[in-house]
Amino acid sequence: MDEQQEMKVKNPWHRPHIFLVAFGISVGIIIMVAIAVVQNKPLHQKYKYGIVLDAGSSHTSVYIYEWPAEKENNTGMVRQKHACSVKGKGISSYSGTPEKAGESLKECMDEAKKTIPKQRHQETPVYLGATAGMRLLKMDNDIASEKVLASVETSLQTYPFSYQGARIITGQEEGAFGWITVNYLSENFITASGTVGALDLGGASTQITFVSGQEVESLDNSIDFRLYGNDYRLYTHSFLCYGKDQVLKLSLEQQIKPKLDVTDNIILEDPCFHPGYEMNKSFQSVFDSPCVKMVTHSKTGQTFKHKGIGDWKKCQEAITKVFNTSYCRYSRCSFNDVFQPPVKGRFGAFSAYYFVMNFLNVTTDNSLDDAKKKLGSYCTTHWNTLKQKHPGVKEKYLSEYCFSGTYIITLLEDGYKFTPEDWKNTNFIRTIKDSEAGWTLGYMLNLTNMIPAEAPDTPLLPFGGYVSLMLVLSLLIFVCLILGYIFFRRPSGPAHKEII
Ligand SMILES: O=P(O)(O)OP(=O)(O)OP(=O)(O)OC[C@H]1O[C@@H](n2cnc3c(O)ncnc32)[C@H](O)[C@@H]1O
Ligand SMILES: [Ca+2]
16 A cells, blocks of 8 residues: 555545535535524514504594514504594584495595505404494484494495494493503513503593402402403493583583573583683583483573683582582492592503693693692683684684693592592503504404413524524534544644655
């Protein structure tokens, strides 16, 4: 055997098949890693959509929600993509012309068609939930409420989306889904930060919902949820007729009542309206609701003079009269014989709570006393001064902020028994992370099963970590092979000597 041949026998790397095997293994590993990376890479982000129509007493809003297709069950993934405010009043105002209720939705639904990519239309669910305005219409005129619902149903079915129904939701649902929305958007279900209570003030009803930790003495006010592996027992109540429009009617009724049989030309001097404010109003405009019981009074066709005197203290006294606190069959009540445990924790207050307090520039940075002082000075401002100061604001809203602000403080303090400390723990909010606070998101999450009872399994490593780990490992194997190759190739021992 010559020297050359002997060296080839002793150095295995000089056998081409061994080198080929090593090379094959390296290429194999690289291919495996590449496949694993491609296989586990998040798909090109595909979005899913859902549409919820909030048919409120004062107006209808159409919300479009969007979420990444493969992350349905992760909390905080669904966000509001678009909102459209339907022109005109709420659907319950179409009781006399039900076909117009459906027509009113057209503009916003056409907008939804443009906002959602065409290929997703068919799989996009559409829900319509009607609240207190329709509850009141149903009480007043069941047939008319059915016709209005049928009209919006027919209209929604003409769209290419997946129609899932139009119904009047219950007050409990309205409260509970508002609570879910606020806590979902704040990611409170997956962090240990605890939950926040939800306060919603609409035109015709108002909701309070929170985790109390105390026994809920009335079944109607108790809702249990299991979300992301945690159990929640909620206290919730919806006060029909205690939205800000209906409460204004109640308050006017209270003030008009003693004058009705005394004089023909009624002048109502209202402490909740500004000095200089004077408006002729029909009794009909006050008595046209099932919340106000004097519908058949003989003066229904006539008018009265509504005159502001701007006195916050007296306004509060007048508003207190709409809460009945004379009777409570439970260990404790808010008002009207409704059970309520003591309020607890932080609260998010939205809808009219926000509209009103935001306009009045009263936030909970102010102490409750400061807020009252601010409101007091706003209420005494002359009506003409206000109109000059806020030329862009709807006169109806402008004239009612004193009443609404006073109602909000009275409802919280006297109704729900908020202490100055609870007031500090309350935030007036419109949106959380650009999605509006309200019941609609919670309603959709629930109906599409997007809030699991148990926490979803999370992968051991996030995607980025997984890729990095695979790259480092394959690099390590590759470097080992190269080193091995260099080591074995270097002639050593006797073979080396023999060459020399
Ligand atoms: O929940 P329900 O009772 O069915 O009523 P809604 O859903 O129609 O009620 P909203 O929260 O939309 O509005 C609550 C009230 O606030 C009024 N509102 C809306 N925008 C406002 C603004 O900018 N300033 C003052 N009030 C406003 C509206 O007319 C209602 O009386
Ligand atoms: Ca509402």
